[in-house]
Amino acid sequence: xxxxxxxxxxxxxxxxxxxxxxxxxxxxxxxxxxxxxxxxxxxxxxxxxxxxxxxxxxxxxxxxxxxxxxxxxxxxxxxxxxxxxxxxxxxxxxxxxxxxxxxxxxxxxxxxxxxxxxxxxxxxxxxxxxxxxxxxxxxxxxxxxxxxxxxxxxxxxxxxxxxxxxxxxxxxxxxxxxxxxxxxxxxxxxxxxxxxxxxxxxxxxxxxxxxxxxxxxxxxxxxxxxxxxxxxxxxxxxxxxxxxxxxxxxxxxxxxxxxxxxxxxxxxxxxxxxxxxxxxxxxxxxxxxxxxxxxxxxxxxxxxxxxxxxxxxxxxxxxxxxxxxxxxxxxxxxxxxxxxxxxxxxxxxxxxxx
Amino acid sequence: xxxxxxxxxxxxxxxxxxxxxxxxxxxxxxxxxxxxxxxxxxxxxxxxxxxxxxxxxxxxxxxxxxxxxxxxxxxxxxxxxxxxxxxxxxxxxxxxxxxxxxxxxxxxxxxxxxxxxxxxxxxxxxxxxxxxxxxxxxxxxxxxxxxxxxxxxxxxxxxxxxxxxxxxxxxxxxxxxxxxxxxxxxxxxxxxxxxxxxxxxxxxxxxxxxxxxxxxxxxxxxxxxxxxxxxxxxxxxxxxxxxxxxxxxxxxxxxxxxxxxxxxxxxxxxxx
Numbered sequence: 001x002x003x004x005x006x007x008x009x010x011x012x013x014x015x016x017x018x019x020x021x022x023x024x025x026x027x028x029x030x031x032x033x034x035x036x037x038x039x040x041x042x043x044x045x046x047x048x049x050x051x052x053x054x055x056x057x058x059x060x061x062x063x064x065x066x067x068x069x070x071x072x073x074x075x076x077x078x079x080x081x082x083x084x085x086x087x088x089x090x091x092x093x094x095x096x097x098x099x100x101x102x103x104x105x106x107x108x109x110x111x112x113x114x115x116x117x118x119x120x121x122x123x124x125x126x127x128x129x130x131x132x133x134x135x136x137x138x139x140x141x142x143x144x145x146x147x148x149x150x151x152x153x154x155x156x157x158x159x160x161x162x163x164x165x166x167x168x169x170x171x172x173x174x175x176x177x178x179x180x181x182x183x184x185x186x187x188x189x190x191x192x193x194x195x196x197x198x199x200x201x202x203x204x205x206x207x208x209x210x211x212x213x214x215x216x217x218x219x220x221x222x223x224x225x226x227x228x229x230x231x232x233x234x235x236x237x238x239x240x241x242x243x244x245x246x247x248x249x250x251x252x253x254x255x256x257x258x259x260x261x262x263x264x265x266x267x268x269x270x271x272x273x274x275x276x277x278x279x280x281x282x283x284x285x286x287x288x289x290x291x292x293x294x295x296x297x298x299x300x301x302x303x304x305x306x307x308x309x310x311x312x313x314x315x316x317x318x319x320x321x322x323x324x325x326x327x328x329x330x331x332x333x334x335x336x337x338x339x340x341x342x343x344x345x346x347x348x349x350x351x352x353x354x
Numbered sequence: 355x356x357x358x359x360x361x362x363x364x365x366x367x368x369x370x371x372x373x374x375x376x377x378x379x380x381x382x383x384x385x386x387x388x389x390x391x392x393x394x395x396x397x398x399x400x401x402x403x404x405x406x407x408x409x410x411x412x413x414x415x416x417x418x419x420x421x422x423x424x425x426x427x428x429x430x431x432x433x434x435x436x437x438x439x440x441x442x443x444x445x446x447x448x449x450x451x452x453x454x455x456x457x458x459x460x461x462x463x464x465x466x467x468x469x470x471x472x473x474x475x476x477x478x479x480x481x482x483x484x485x486x487x488x489x490x491x492x493x494x495x496x497x498x499x500x501x502x503x504x505x506x507x508x509x510x511x512x513x514x515x516x517x518x519x520x521x522x523x524x525x526x527x528x529x530x531x532x533x534x535x536x537x538x539x540x541x542x543x544x545x546x547x548x549x550x551x552x553x554x555x556x557x558x559x560x561x562x563x564x565x566x567x568x569x570x571x572x573x574x575x576x577x578x579x580x581x582x583x584x585x586x587x588x589x590x591x592x593x594x595x596x597x598x599x600x601x602x603x604x605x606x607x608x609x610x611x612x613x614x615x616x617x618x619x620x621x622x623x624x625x626x
Binding site for chain 2: 066225230232234246321323325328
């Protein structure tokens with residue numbers, strides 16, 4: 001085996017083909033000579049061994065790419081033009097309402113609903129995910145049933161059901177079952193306001209979905225990680241929070257942000273409870289002024305703004321959790337811009353010097 | 355086990371008639387083995403012979419179906435009350451595990467933590483028998499010491515994926531040492547490594563073999579086994595076929611099965 005490798009190295013002394021195995025058995029002479037030699041200086045090297053360092057590199061051309069760019073560019077320009085010039089979009093009305101107090105109040109309600117039901121939903125979802133992964137058959141089936149019910153009923157129905165709970169149960173009380181002992185009793189209608197019904201509906205629905213997302217993330221973490229942590233005597237809660245969850249986050253985050261963004265717009269369903277969040281407010285206004293499309297645009301633009309801000313958060317949070325998963329973190333857009341500017345600046349300076 | 359010997363004994367492993375099945379397959383069929391404190395036992399044998407499973411029963415990663423395992427006279431996974439064996443609670447099992455370090459074939463380093471964080475995690479949070487938990491600062495200091503010992507102090511801030519396989523396994527060894535275990539288990543520590551990286555890991559284990567820590571090593575590196583072992587254990591089909599000094603097992607095996615196994619695996623290793 002080693003003798004054939006040696007003859008290969010001798011007959012064709014190209015620098016790369018000499019295997020690592022031969023260099024240990026064979027004297028370094030014939031192997032290393034062409035490496036040092038460079039352009040034709042090695043004695044007995046057949047054929048042209050030119051150094052291409054002085055040659056200029058010409059990038060490949062892509063004419064069709066330019067054609068495609070032009071077509072798409074024209075299309076975009078056309079849409080932008082029609083948006084700007086068609087008077088029926090009524091941009092003036094949009095601008096007038098965009099920061100109106102009632103709209104901003106509605107926006108804040110939307111943000112409040114999203115934040116509260118998003119946070120509660122994911123906390124409850126985390127608990128449900130752990131229950132679903134537990135060894136207890138009771139916890140497992142309770143968690144499964146929860147997800148099954150809340151994923152299979154329309155959110156609209158859930159919402160109306162919570163709001164009309166007072167019809168089903170007039171009073172809500174806490175006491176000993178099957179006796180008359182009551183510690184606490186309250187009228188359902190005073191307990192479940194529009195806000196409470198909205199939060200309840202959105203939270204429980206969100207929890208059912210996020211439980212599955214979190215469970216999927218936890219399952220994506222290699223079993224060996226848990227074994228290593230257990231072998232080191234790391235306690236169970238710490239294993240979940242310090243070892244498994246941070247690794248699961250990489251799988252959880254993209255879908256979780258999908259859910260949150262969905263929830264931002266999903267809050268608009270609360271209009272059935274006549275709760276004055278962004279979408280309901282807009283409806284009330286256009287029913288009065290008949291400026292339907294411009295006001296829908298106002299709401300749409302705000303949803304776009306919220307989603308954009310969330311996307312920026314998503315980018316940086318995902319980047320945070322990719323520590324260790326990639327060999328070196330990719331540059332942030334800001335870093336890229338800075339790098340571009342600095343190299344561009346040095347480029348022009350270099351050209352100026354020439 | 356009298357209390358007097360317990361004081362001085364450090365890392366006696368007694369495995370008695372251990373049986374373990376996965377479904378219908380019995381992978382351990384009554385295995386008994388004793389490893390003296392500070393001893394080095396190397397378990398060899400064909401794939402599927404139950405070597406790794408046996409190793410994993412020692413720190414209770416696998417529960418045994420029959421027989422028992424004792425570390426310095428204390429049963430692993432069970433407490434004795436009267437004439438009853440009580441399954442230990444999670445916390446007690448974790449305590450036992452902190453006395454037994456384990457190094458895995460696939461390293462199983464925590465990829466989102468740096469080399470130093472990997473080593474310094476357990477001493478801060480693991481419940482330890484008779485020893486206090488370390489403060490974060492103390493654990494870091496100890497971690498750097500251990501990384502230095504395996505020759506990786508300058509890579510303390512690197513994430514596992516930024517390290518070569520050999521370096522990762524050395525970090526894993528440092529991590530296992532962080533709790534000052536009496537016993538170290540190695541589950542094919544070099545099987546996932548490129549041939550040229552194997553030796554840097556074996557060298558670290560050779561150093562450990564000189565210390566007072568008991569080592570139980572499952573490996574396919576026969577040359578290494580011959581160098582480092584006090585006892586070589588040959589397993590096949592869930593049983594220990596033969597055990598003895600490396601000299602006895604490698605040069606003069608008594609059993610036909612041992613002989614045929616070594617004739618297949620040893621030849622190339624000894625020709626160097």
